[in-house]
Amino acid sequence: MGKKGRETLPYNLPQLQNLIKRDPSSYKDEFRQQYARLQACLQLFNGASTTQADHQTLAELVNFVGHVAPCFPAECQSFPQDLVDLLSAHSQTMDPDLRKTLVQVLILLRNRNLIPSAALLSLCFTLFSVKDKQLRSLLHSHIVNDIKSQNAKGKNNKLNKALQNFMYTMLKDPSDIAARKSLEAMIDLYKKNIWNDAKTVNIIAEACLSPSPKIVATAVNFFLSVNERPDDSDDDEATETVDVNSLKHTLHVSKKKRSQKARMGRALATVKRKQRARNRAENYNFSAIHLLNDPQGFAEKMYSRLKLATNTSALRFELRLQILDLITRLVGIHKLILLPLYDFFVPYLRPQQREVTKILAFAAQASHDLVPPEAGQLLVESIANHFVWNNVASEVVVAGLNALREICSRCPLAMGETLLRSLIDDYKNHRDKGPTMAARSLIALYREMNPELLKKKDRGKSASMALREEKKGGLAAPKLVYGQVKVAKDVEGIELLEEDQDIPPGDDDDFDGWIDEPDNSDGEEAPLLETEDAGDIDVDEIDFDNGEWEIEEMDASDSGEGDDSSNQSDPGDAAENGSDAKSEGDKNEAVADSKSTKMPLAAQKVLTEEDFARIRALRNQRDVEKLTGAGGPKRKRGAEELEGEDSEDENEITDVVNESVITAGIKRKADYEARIASIQAGREGREKFGSKRNKTERSSLTNKVKAKNSKAFMMMIHKRDVKNKAKRSLKEKRRVLTNHVKHAVTIPLRPAPYVNLSAFNTRGSGMSRYQTTASGGQMPAMGGSIKTCYLINLSIQGKTFNVEVDSGSSNLIIPTAGLAGYTSGPDAPTYNTTGKATLQSGSVSQSFAEGSSWTGYIYSDTVTLSGTSISASAPLIGVTSQTQNPKVMSGGTGSTGLWGIAYRSLSSYTTASSSTPATVFEALVAQNPSAIQNNIAFRACPYPYAGSSAMDIGATNNQLTCSTTGVVGYARIPQEAWYTVQVLGIAVNGKFTFLPSGFQTSNAYGQWSIVDTCTSLLYLTNAAWMTLANAVLNSNAIPGLTSYGTDESNPFFHYQMGIRASAGSNINWGALPSLTIDMVMNQSTVVTLTIFGHQYIQLDPVNGYVFTVLPQSSSVNYINLGAAFLNSYYVVFDRDNAQIGFAPGCGCDRANASHPAAFVGVREVSSLAYENGTGTLPFDFYSNNNTLPSSASPRNSITSMSWVVLLMFIITALVN
Structure with missing residues (x-):
């Protein structure tokens, strides 16, 4: 390398790292420098x-030295320990990236054997306490992989013992995260069969007693988990299949009867169903439970922990259920005696207990043959008294009988x-199939276990025959005794295998090694059989040692002699035959002795898997023959021999x-999803059936479709069909229009874009754990916080306001800074009037509900729907003062404003020109026409369904509606101010009540009744309320509800307080009366809304269960449909068409056998009498299916007279 390149090496560590790995000795000085x-x-x-910057430099240097350390082991001898000391001292305060780099370098050094495994693993366990999820994941994977590699060639007991002791101390670490991650590492090692010894299991068992709920949940789930092993049931399926052909042949050769065929089919179905159940059996983690050192002591400690947690509610209910599951498994597997558990x-x-089916299963798990009968009878009697009686649903009876059978x-x-x-006697012939099948399964169980407890007619054929044979022989039927243990004397079912392997008489294999002499044509009598040495047969000379030979008596037809030879014998031959008979008797004696001394099959050979599979198949075949009475004499003898034995596969x-x-x-x-999946599954392999429309096959369109879609209108205008349409007579037009209307389909919601805003209950906090179910465990009871509104989020000036959605006003009201009695803070934002807000006019005041009022100023600002890009510049009111309780602005309690969604006529907004500007909702619709429309859908749910509440702007989100009957009833809004309806009648149990003469004449809402989302209850007239209250009584x-009064002397029913029953009351929901309200749909049609108890x-x-219906005061002549009524429906405020739609079975309502869903009907006005209170509904609201009659179906919901009026109106318009 040149001089210039070498000078840049200290600043280019990746290049220096590459050069050192190639030639370490040449760059030793550069390494020392770094x-x-x-x-x-x-x-x-x-x-x-x-x-x-220092952290980044240190990370680069550590990474560099870690990669080149194997090239200079002497110089880097102290390097790993320096990193360990650094992490031990500063792991909690260190930069996350630097800390992760140091751990990665240490793992790299460990992979190159530059640091001992024990030292690094100890550091990894201590680093689990660091609040860094990515780091903990890296440490977990390294711990498992390192210990796995250390035990790859053989168990490293020294290392394993040291680490297990260290992990045991980590479980008591003050940091719950470190203890839980250490426990997860140990569980992972056990599942990978690395640490699968008893010590590991018992350390995990100690974690079940930890004070931390998360550690307890992790440890308990380990013992309850299912082993992930490959399913080999397919291999055994062929060998365990019942010999169907043999059974069918037995039926074929016997006398043919229809009853025998039916009995054979039922028996085959029973055996095959049990085979499938055995093949589907889950493989639970029993190995860990069996490795516990002291299961009795562990179960007692876990029970004490469960008892304490139940009394103090220290653990959540789901975790307590898991602990109970573990305790019952311990009791059942190890057959422990834990009497307080029962x-x-x-x-x-x-029945009303939460997760009661799991509790019933746990009770069965805790039962075994060593449980004292008194403890078992306690469970059985409790289940029978509360689940199996005539005042509960059939599903409850089925669950109770199944639990009794398992126990x-x-x-x-x-x-x-x-x-x-x-x-x-009560349920074997029940009208419902479920209880009948459960009772019959109980009968089948006792037919096998103890048939004497059953009546004679219920014992069945095989059990009755066995008892009869025992009585004939003077033997008393064996009775079950507590503590009796059945000791197996041989392999279960090996007699069937021996019988199956016996060589039948007359088989050619009996004559192997023997020579059959030809017939003597000279008439001389030849010996029957001779050996190859032409010697006579001597029984004493036959070798029985190998267990392969045995002599059987042979018929004359098998001897080779005809009937003529016996008839031609002379008297001398008779004497000879007499001597032969004597010798034959001696031979038979010898054969019998040989059979009695024959060694059992289990002593002759080692049974293979094929033998055991054959035994299982023979036992299944025997079970079918016992059920049907089929089988030859040999099979019947075998069945009688095995009659008194228990069939473990049967039950x-x-x-x-x-x-x-x-x-x-x-x-x-x-x-819906399950039905569609079933339909799709049934269509597999049936491509040749059904229509080919919307299929993937490529095919041409029909000429009709081509003519409709492919040509321009100007090319089609001169066609004969088009011209004939224009020449139709009035009669023909009416016929075509009637046909269109007849086949029209009602679409309840228009497909337009929407914005879905989640709504939440203002009093939902702190109540998330409060839940109950109705009587019989059918469904959660409808209920929630009474006196409440629902909130959504609006964003103004970057702050999110939780505003109440009110259908009874039109203003957006939010608090301003300095509002008296208002709690400021991050949870209670205030409106900054000095920001982007524009003052529109002076102060404005308005009264609100329950005597409160507010004063504020009108501003103009940008309002945004939180979580969306939809916004608009709209007027709002910043409140500066308010009076009375409850306050409109509750501050820190949740509500930080009010958003009215009613019509503009109720608005308090005014401008300098005295004109009323658009409301906030109208502004959002006008400024975002492509995103939302002028419609609102509302689903306000009470507790515990507050999380399902939603507001749909655009009213087109079909996902908000649940399964309905298809009918959406629209009630007309008479006046565009409040959301009002015209009520025509109120019925209780189908009988209309008296309406006062001044009903809906003149009131604050014109002359109509109001639909209000911020009114909590349903307010009826005095007469209607009294009728409903008396019907409830x-x-x-309701247990204990006998009367009502004007004071609080009767806490269950008070004139003003309503019903107040405890949450655990066993209410018979199906017996409560219905409440029906009729509203105007158009001039000839009404919408019928019905709710139930x-x-x-x-x-x-x-307060427990509350009657959410109250009477109006005598001065009020309208009814108020508040949230308690709207909860039963999916409500659509159709502002474009001035109507309110109600969809049944929606909102938060659900239906089942004892809780019918809310109902919507559409019918003609003249079919009912409203004034005298004697009118009846035209169809039954109390049927179980709760379906509409044909006269009220979606396509025929409007009467024929209404269609005539509609057709005449349309025809008149066409003619004009």
Whole structure:
């Protein structure tokens, strides 16, 4: 290298690194120079504060020396320790990039064996406490890979023992992050079969008792995880298949009966289903659970931790469930005795309990044959009393019976005879399929385990025959005894294999080594069989040692002699035959003795995998024959010999009970995605069926499509079809138009661009853990914070304001600086009037709800929808003072403003010219015509569904609507000010109530009723409220609710307070009355909106269940449809067409068997009588399917008279 190039080397470290690796000796001086520079930087870093440039220089030098250190091992001997000391002293305060570089260099040195493994690994574990996720990921991968390489050729016990001891101390580290990452590294090493010994498992078990919830969750999940092993069930499937052909042949040669064929089909289906279930069985991590040193002590400690966490709510509910799962697995696998555990289960065995199916599965896991019958009976009786009775849903009964079956299969003595027979009699012929199948599975279980507990008619054929044979023989049926253990005397099912391998008589293989003499044509009697030495057969000379030969009695037809030879025998031959008979008897005796002394098959050979597979197939075949009664005499004898034995494959008991076993037989309605997936799966391989439209095949268009789309209109205007359209008569036009209307499809929402803004509940904070389910565990109860509004975010001057969305006003109101009683801070921004704001006019004042009022000034500023690019210059009001509680501006409590979305006529904005400018919403629509339209959709959800609330500007987001009946009812807005509707009638249980004469005559909203998003409750007339309240009382649906009064003496039903029942009340939702409100759609049609009990009785986090319907005062002659009513629907404020749309089954509402969704109907006005209260609805609201009748379907929702009026109007317009 030239002189100039060598002078630049100190400043070009990558080039110097490359040259040193090529020729280390030639550049030794340059290396020493850089190494001395590195030592100086290290001293500077340890002694004084450094800058970012110093960090970068140090990182470059460390990286350089780390790469060339193998070239100068003597000079770099102390280099690794210098880096270790530097990281140990300054890891928490060091620059992240520099720290990562130092760790990477140390890993590089370790890969080149320049630093001991133990020293670096100890440093890596201590660095886990650094709050750097990328660094922790790098350390984790290095620890696992380094320990794996150290144990690649053989177990490095010395290193493993030292590191395991160090990890045990790390689990008690004050830093939860370091302890958890150390635990994750140990778990990863176990899963990779590097540290798969008992010491590792017991260290992880100690982590289950850590005070940190995250460490506990990680350790518990390790024991509950599923082993990731390849599935080899396909290889065994062929060998375990039932011999279907043999069974069909047995049926074929016997007398043909339709019942036998059906029985054979059911038996085959049963056996194949059980085979598939065994093949799908999950392989759980039992190896770790079996390696525990003291499972009894560990289970007791975990139970104590669970009990303490339950009493103090120290751990979240999901983690407590996982701990309970681990405890029950320990009890079930090791057959531990933990009696307090069964008392712990009892309070949670309720249908309304959260995750009750998992708890039922855990209760079954904790059962085994060594559990005392008293403890098992406690679980069984609790489940039977709360799950299996006639006042719960069928799904609950199915879950209860399945849980009882799983518990009794493990602990047979837990079920008494009286309870068992009662359950079977009640549900084996139930009207629903689920309970019937669950009860029959319980019958099948006890047919195998203890048929005496069943009634005679339920025992089945095989069990009844076995009991009958035992009684004939004078033997008492064996009874189950607590603690009895069945000792296996031989390989299970080996008798079937021996029977299958027996050589049948008359087979040609019996004559191997024997010579068959030809018939004697001279009539001389020849011996039957002779050996090759022409000697007579001597039984004593036959060698039985090899276990291959055995002599069997042969029929005359196999001896080679015909019937004639026996008939031609003379009397002398008879004497000879008598002697032959005597010798034949001796031979038979010898054969019998040889069979009795024959060695068992397990002693003759080593059973292979093929033998075990054959045994499984024979056992399956025997099970089918026992179910159907098929099989020849030999098979029947084998079945009788094996009749009294337990068939473990028939009712295979696994240590882990999956939740799907408890819910088996519960068929839920598939959602849209599942139905589409099922349809697509059914179409596979059926390409020749169906239409070819929208398929991928390339094909030409039809002539009709080409003529419609490919030619210009001026080329088509002279066609005969076009001319004939213009020459149509009035009658023909009416016929064509009627046909179009008949086949029209209603599109509820117009496909236009939209902006979706998430809304959230103002009182949702601090309540995220409050949740409950309705009676029967069907669905979460509707409910939430009463007295609340919903918020969205608007951005003004770079600040985000959480404004309440109010459909009863038109102003945008936000606080200004210096507002009295307002909490300032980052969570409560204020409006800066000295910025870009433009003062429009003087002060303005207005009254607000509940006696509050505000005073402020009108400004003009840019308002932006947060999270979007949509903005507009619009007027707003900056509030300077306010009075009364609740304040419009609540500051730090969440609300920082109010956004009114009503019409402009309600606006308080005025200008110098006394004109009313556009509101904020109108300005957003006008200045962003390509982004949004003049429509609003609202989905306001109560607690616990506040996160699903949304506001759709443009009202076209179909994803906001859930599954509906397809009907969207639009109620007309009579006056463009407030969002009002004209209510025609109010019905309770289909009976219309009395409306006062002054109803909707003259009030603050003109003469209409109002739809208000910021009114929390539903306010009805006094008569309608009284009718609904009495119907609720008479339904007896709410326990303890018998009357209501004008004071608080009855806390459950108060005239002003409404229903106040505890959150755990067992409310019969299906018995509560319905509430129907009719609104005007047009001159001849009304929209019917119906809600049910779980929609007007909602759950408040403080007061429990609250009746959200209240009466208006006597001076008010309208009703107010507040948030409690709107929660049941997806509400569309169609400002363009002055109407409000209600979509059923949307919003936050869900439907099932006992909780029908809100309903929307459209019908003719004249079909109902509203005034006298005797009118009835034309269709039933209480059917389970809750579907519209044909007269109210989407295509025929308007009556024929309405269509005639509409057609005449259109025809008149065409003629004109």
